[in-house]
Amino acid sequence: MTFQTEFEFTLPKGYVDGEGNLQKKGIMRLATAADEILPLKDPRVQGNPAYLTVILLSRVITKLGGLQIISTKVIEDLFASDLAYLQDFYGRINDSSSASIRAICPKCGNDFEVEEYSPGE
Numbered sequence: 001m002t003f004q005t006e007f008e009f010t011l012p013k014g015y016v017d018g019e020g021n022l023q024k025k026g027i028m029r030l031a032t033a034a035d036e037i038l039p040l041k042d043p044r045v046q047g048n049p050a051y052l053t054v055i056l057l058s059r060v061i062t063k064l065g066g067l068q069i070i071s072t073k074v075i076e077d078l079f080a081s082d083l084a085y086l087q088d089f090y091g092r093i094n095d096s097s098s099a100s101i102r103a104i105c106p107k108c109g110n111d112f113e114v115e116e117y118s119p120g121e
Contacts, residue, residue, distance in 0.1 A: 005030045006062065007093050011082045015064060015074065023065025028086070031094050035059045044072075057086055 006029045014024040039045050039055035054075045061070045075083070104110070 007089075009086070009089050011078075012085050013079045013082050015067075015078055015082065017065070017067065021065070023067060026064040027062050028060050028089060028093065029062050031056070031060050031090070053083070053087060057083075057090065060090065061086070 006027050009026050009028060011024045011026070014022040017023055035056060039052055039059070042051075042055055044051045045055060054072050057075045058070050058072045061075075064070055064074065067074065078086070
């Protein structure tokens with residue numbers, strides 16, 4: 001079994017690029033310690049701590065539609081609902097407390113993992 005480090009997402013509204021194309025599907029990778037620590041030295045974050053989210057997302061989103069580069073400008077230009085969605089998605093994939101359970105299919109005997117369900121999620 002391989003460890004998953006990249007996760008697909010679909011933005012609720014989508015990012016409108018410079019040519020007017022709507023970009024909705026993307027990939028976010030797991031964050032590293034450097035992803036969370038290095039932006040703290042950035043003067044934009046020191047002047048406005050809320051900007052940490054913008055830099056962090058620009059580091060961990062590896063693909064958004066057909067865009068070649070995911071810059072802080074791309075993140076700044078997202079609709080507010082898409083930014084909120086990505087913040088939540090980041091939290092879910094990087095949450096170390098999420099539990100998974102090993103299971104075996106009773107019919108085929110295949111061994112796999114499933115996330116533990118918590119009511120209210």
